[in-house]
Amino acid sequence: MPDTPRSFYKYMTANTAxxxxxxxxxxxxxxxxxxxxxxxxxxxxxxFDENRVVDAILQKMWERVQGRAPAAKNxxxxxxxxxxxxxxxxxxxxxxxGQRPGILGSLEGLPSVLDDLNGQLQAALATTKIICLSARxxxxxxxxxxxxxxxxxxxxxxxxxxxxxxxxxxxxxxxxDEVPSLFSEEELSDFLSGGSALTHEIIDRILYAKxxxxxxxxxxxxxxxxxxxxxxxxxxxxxxxxxxxAVYFGCKAxxxxxAAIAELxxxxxxxxxxxxxxxxxxxxxxxxxxxx
Numbered sequence: 001m002p003d004t005p006r007s008f009y010k011y012m013t014a015n016t017a018x019x020x021x022x023x024x025x026x027x028x029x030x031x032x033x034x035x036x037x038x039x040x041x042x043x044x045x046x047x048f049d050e051n052r053v054v055d056a057i058l059q060k061m062w063e064r065v066q067g068r069a070p071a072a073k074n075x076x077x078x079x080x081x082x083x084x085x086x087x088x089x090x091x092x093x094x095x096x097x098g099q100r101p102g103i104l105g106s107l108e109g110l111p112s113v114l115d116d117l118n119g120q121l122q123a124a125l126a127t128t129k130i131i132c133l134s135a136r137x138x139x140x141x142x143x144x145x146x147x148x149x150x151x152x153x154x155x156x157x158x159x160x161x162x163x164x165x166x167x168x169x170x171x172x173x174x175x176x177d178e179v180p181s182l183f184s185e186e187e188l189s190d191f192l193s194g195g196s197a198l199t200h201e202i203i204d205r206i207l208y209a210k211x212x213x214x215x216x217x218x219x220x221x222x223x224x225x226x227x228x229x230x231x232x233x234x235x236x237x238x239x240x241x242x243x244x245x246a247v248y249f250g251c252k253a254x255x256x257x258x259a260a261i262a263e264l265x266x267x268x269x270x271x272x273x274x275x276x277x278x279x280x281x282x283x284x285x286x287x288x289x290x291x292x
Contacts, residue, residue, distance in 0.1 A: 002172055007158040007245060008133035008220060011146035014257035017153035021244075021264045025236040028129040028224060033233060036214060040125045040206055043118040044182040046110055053185050057103050058096055060193035065095065070195055077194020106192055114182060121206060128207070129227035129235055133157070133170065135218040138286045142217060143250055143277070150250035150277070153261065160242045166222050167243070171204075173219040175212050180205040246273035251286065253277075262292075 012020065020026060031040035063069045064077060065084045072078045080087075087095045134142055143150045159165035174180075182202065183191060190196040207223060227235045247265055249258050253276070265272050274292040 004168070004170060005135045005220070007137075007156045008135065008167055008170060009137045009142075009248075010133055010155045010157065011142050011152065012155070013148040013152045014253065014261065017155065017247075017261055018257075018264065020155065021261065021268060023236065023238075024241060024268070025238050026131060027234050027236050028131045028227060029234040030127060030129060031125060034132075036210060039210055040128070040130075041122070042179045042206065042209075044114065044121065044202070044206065045179050046114055046182050046188075047178075048183075048185045048188055050104075050107060053107070053189055054100065054103050056185065056189035057192045058099060060189055060195060061099060062092060062095060064194060069193070072194045073197040074191065074194055076192065080194050103192065117182065117202075121203060124203065125206060127226045127230055129224050130207075130221050131166075132219055132221045135172075135220055137248055138277075138288070139216060139218070140284065140286060143286070147250050150252040151254060151257075152250050153253070153257075154248040154250075155244060156246040156248065156273075157239070157243050158245050160240075163240060163242060165240065165243055166224075170220040170222050171208055173208050173210050173214075173217070173221060174205075175215040176209050177212055180209050241269060242271075244269050244272050246275060248275045248277060248288070251277040251279050265292075 010026065034040070060069065061080060064072070064080045065087045067084070069077075072081050090098075136142075137154050137156065143152070143154070146152070147154060157167060159167040182188075187196065191198075208221065210217075210219070228237075229235055247261060247269075249261075258276075262274060265274060273290060276289050276291055278287045278289055280287050
């Protein structure tokens with residue numbers, strides 16, 4: 001996982017910025033409100049080569065029978081530990097031929113298990129509240145898509161020293177060619193040989209996954225579970241004023257919006273820097289001029 005950025009950026013319209021800065025609150029939303037209809041609303045997949053996985057499972061199971069495997073992490077592993085003396089007495093070849101049909105049956109039943117698991121994951125994620133942030137302030141597309149076609153604002157937030165800030169637990173989005181898998185082949189063989197258990201990481205594979213076309217956002221997100229009101233589609237949660245580090249005006253920001261927001265900064269966030277974006281004349285890029 002990449003190092004956590006020092007700052008995060010929230011792009012918004014000028015009017016939204018005025019509301020946010022006046023109230024000192026940011027919106028945390030359920031995935032049903034996201035502009036990407038696939039975000040946290042897809043099913044985990046299972047992709048594996050059957051012969052390769054079966055061979056790996058049998059090898060790991062035999063290692064467990066021989067006492068050369070890590071501690072059992074699920075009931076399959078515990079059962080193997082308990083029956084190991086019997087398997088050792090019967091020998092390696094008898095073990096392989098006896099276990100293979102059961103492994104094949106387990107693999108055949110995975111689609112049904114996956115359907116049940118995906119149903120549980122979707123139900124859990126449907127009420128999760130998320131705040132989405134960007135690791136960069138100079139994305140031309142982010143300014144275009146989220147900040148009123150460069151007429152809006154980007155607010156810079158960070159975790160000041162000595163403050164217990166949620167920005168410290170932000171995690172990056174993983175941009176994927178395919179919908180994430182429940183298990184890699186290695187993980188599947190570990191699980192079916194008793195060496196691993198289902199963990200919260202499986203939920204994270206959906207929570208922090210987006211399709212490749214969204215990569216330009218360089219998104220980091222923070223999840224808070226169901227939030228303070230589990231029934232709400234979104235919640236506007238207060239942030240610490242000290243967490244607002246700077247305000248950036250888009251290169252097409254209106255003078256009246258700049259004046260109104262600068263006044264808000266003076267009144268409520270006097271330590272915050274104020275910057276203005278400028279179109280570079282020599283590249284497809286944004287430059288920044290500090291106003292205060």
